[in-house]
Amino acid sequence: MKKSILSLVAVAAMTVSLSATDYRAEKPDTWTAHDISTAITALYGNVTPVEGDIKLKAPKVASNGGAIPISVKTDIPAKTVAIFQDVNPEAAVAVFTVPEGSNAHFALKIKMKKSGSITAIVEGKDGKFYSKKLSLEVALGGCEG
Amino acid sequence: MKKLILALSSIALMATSVLAEATVNVVPTKVKMKIKAKEKEGIVKAKVSISHNMLTYDQAKKKGKEANFITHITATVGDKVVYDASTSQFLSKNPLVKFQFAGKKGDKIKITYTQLKGEMFFATKKIK
Numbered sequence: 387m388k389k390s391i392l393s394l395v396a397v398a399a400m401t402v403s404l405s406a407t408d409y410r411a412e413k414p415d416t417w418t419a420h421d422i423s424t425a426i427t428a429l430y431g432n433v434t435p436v437e438g439d440i441k442l443k444a445p446k447v448a449s450n451g452g453a454i455p456i457s458v459k460t461d462i463p464a465k466t467v468a469i470f471q472d473v474n475p476e477a478a479v480a481v482f483t484v485p486e487g488s489n490a491h492f493a494l495k496i497k498m499k500k501s502g503s504i505t506a507i508v509e510g511k512d513g514k515f516y517s518k519k520l521s522l523e524v525a526l527g528g529c530e531g
Numbered sequence: 532m533k534k535l536i537l538a539l540s541s542i543a544l545m546a547t548s549v550l551a552e553a554t555v556n557v558v559p560t561k562v563k564m565k566i567k568a569k570e571k572e573g574i575v576k577a578k579v580s581i582s583h584n585m586l587t588y589d590q591a592k593k594k595g596k597e598a599n600f601i602t603h604i605t606a607t608v609g610d611k612v613v614y615d616a617s618t619s620q621f622l623s624k625n626p627l628v629k630f631q632f633a634g635k636k637g638d639k640i641k642i643t644y645t646q647l648k649g650e651m652f653f654a655t656k657k658i659k
Contacts, residue, residue, distance in 0.1 A: 408603055410603065417619055453623035454623070455627075475588070476620075476621075479619055480617065480618045482615065483612075483615040485611075485615065485632060488613065488631065488632040488633050492616075492629065493629035493630070494622060494626065494627065495622065495626055495627050496621050496622055496623060497585075497620075497623050
């Protein structure tokens with residue numbers, strides 16, 4: 387009896403520490419993929435995302451490629467949100483886990499080498515995948531330092 | 532006798548679990564971060580700015596330094612995770628992230644980030 391309680395406690399402790407997923411440790415191939423489709427396959431498996439109601443915001447012309455403010459917002463009940471772009475050496479930028487009970491609304495600043503496009507993928511709670519693509523111009527590349 | 536064995540085994544179990552945790556989780560160092568967290572109608576909007584040079588592999592090669600960038604950012608309130616992002620080298624220098632979640636005034640938000648080699652840093656702030 388005691389042992390079973392102990393093991394239960396151990397399991398509970400494990401699930402708590404696992405609630406924050408580190409996609410770098412779990413899906414290492416995503417971060418070394420050179421184009422968006424390979425990165426998506428490495429992260430989610432073989433999926434075909436459909437165009438969805440995602441608000442992806444970025445400036446049309448970014449003056450400084452070293453810090454481009456982008457934001458992604460969606461009302462779709464989401465599990466994860468991933469952001470990719472297609473001009474840097476590797477495609478993946480960030481993967482967010484949407485915490486239980488809050489909606490997906492994230493903003494961050496990214497680097498881009500030259501003009502290109504950003505793709506946001508939303509993994510819905512219904513198991514479907516939604517995507518949104520946005521192209522922008524970069525006046526001064528931000529990856530050369 | 533049986534009880535003794537059980538107690539012993541439980542102690543051993545605890546010891547191993549502590550050991551395992553120590554090897555997996557590096558103790559985070561406290562650093563300065565710019566954090567703004569404001570509550571309005573049950574929704575907390577948070578802005579976090581981390582001082583970090585975010586050297587990509589290419590930049591590091593040119594400068595003859597080692598690549599170093601943030602790989603993971605987590606925000607917690609109490610023991611609840613409110614923000615969790617795995618990130619790559621393409622976040623800007625001194626990255627700024629914004630997010631929102633359901634929360635209330637007076638709680639403490641804790642931001643933890645992990646670098647490429649696994650070092651962890653954290654900062655806390657009261658939600659206004």
